[in-house]
Amino acid sequence: MSIVLEVDGISKSFDGQAGAKAVLSDVSFHVKEGEFVSLIGPSGSGKTTLFHLIGGLAKPTGGDIRIHGRSTVGERGNIAYMPQQASLMPWLTVAANIELALDIAGIDRQDARSMAREWLERVGLKDGIAESYPNLLSGGMQQRVSFLRALLSPQPLMCLDEPFGALDALTRMQMQSWLLSLWEENRRTVLLVTHSIEEALLLSDRILVLSTAPAAVIREITVPFSRPRKDALWSNPDFNELKREIYDLLKPVR
Structure with missing residues (x-):
C-alpha cells in the first residue's frame, strides 16, 4: 500500500503572555492508503491542533507534512474533514x-x-x-x-475529529457500527481523533497514543482483530487487555 499521509517531525508552539507554549513536539507518523488510523491522547494534548496543521489551517513551528509525497504545509483543500458537530x-x-x-x-x-x-x-x-x-x-x-x-x-484523506463525541452513548455505539460497515465497503484512508479507547479499538488498524502536551507519539499499537469487526469484540479478553494497556498509557503521572 502506498503512503497517503506523512507527518514528519512536526512541532507547534503558540506565543502567549508567559512566552511560547509548546503543544506538539517532534510528532511523526504515516497513514497508508485504505488504512484506518486513530489518534488518542489526554484532553489538551494537541490532537485538534494536529488536524489543523494537516488541513493547512495553520503552519507548524517545525517539521513537514506530505500527502502522496508532496509537501502541503499551509495548503488547504487536501483533506476531507468531519468535525465534532455536523x-x-x-x-x-x-x-x-x-x-x-x-x-x-x-x-x-x-x-x-x-x-x-x-x-x-x-x-x-x-x-x-x-x-x-x-x-x-x-x-x-x-x-x-x-x-x-x-x-x-x-480528497485522498478523511480526517474525523471526535465525530460522535456529542452523541448519547447508545447513538454513539450505533453510529460506530454504521461507520464501520460503510468504511468496510469503501476502505477510504481515515485519520480519526477520539477520546474513546473502545472506539479506537473497534474501528482502527493502528492506534497512535499521544502524551500530554507538548504531545509526542509514545506508543503505536497495531490492532490485532480481523475484519470485518463484530459487536462480540467488546467481550473479547484481548480487546479488554488492550483497552487496559492504553488506559494505563493515558493515566496522568502522579
Whole structure:
C-alpha cells in the first residue's frame, strides 16, 4: 500500500503572555492508503491542533507534512474533514448540503446531485430525508449526513475529529457500527481523533497514543482483530487487555 499521509517531525508552539507554549513536539507518523488510523491522547494534548496543521489551517513551528509525497504545509483543500458537530448549513436541504460540498470540490453539479441522492438512499437516509432541513434530523442522522459529505469528497484523506463525541452513548455505539460497515465497503484512508479507547479499538488498524502536551507519539499499537469487526469484540479478553494497556498509557503521572 502506498503512503497517503506523512507527518514528519512536526512541532507547534503558540506565543502567549508567559512566552511560547509548546503543544506538539517532534510528532511523526504515516497513514497508508485504505488504512484506518486513530489518534488518542489526554484532553489538551494537541490532537485538534494536529488536524489543523494537516488541513493547512495553520503552519507548524517545525517539521513537514506530505500527502502522496508532496509537501502541503499551509495548503488547504487536501483533506476531507468531519468535525465534532455536523456543521450542516441550516438553510439548505440535506441533499443540497452534500451537493454544495461536492460542487466546491470541483465535481460537476449534475453529477453531484445524482451522487448525493444515490448515496443518501444507500446509507438508509431516504423517505424524503434528502429534501428535509437539518433541524428536522436527530443528532445521529445529522452526523450520518456529515460523514457522507466527507466520504464523497474526492480528497485522498478523511480526517474525523471526535465525530460522535456529542452523541448519547447508545447513538454513539450505533453510529460506530454504521461507520464501520460503510468504511468496510469503501476502505477510504481515515485519520480519526477520539477520546474513546473502545472506539479506537473497534474501528482502527493502528492506534497512535499521544502524551500530554507538548504531545509526542509514545506508543503505536497495531490492532490485532480481523475484519470485518463484530459487536462480540467488546467481550473479547484481548480487546479488554488492550483497552487496559492504553488506559494505563493515558493515566496522568502522579
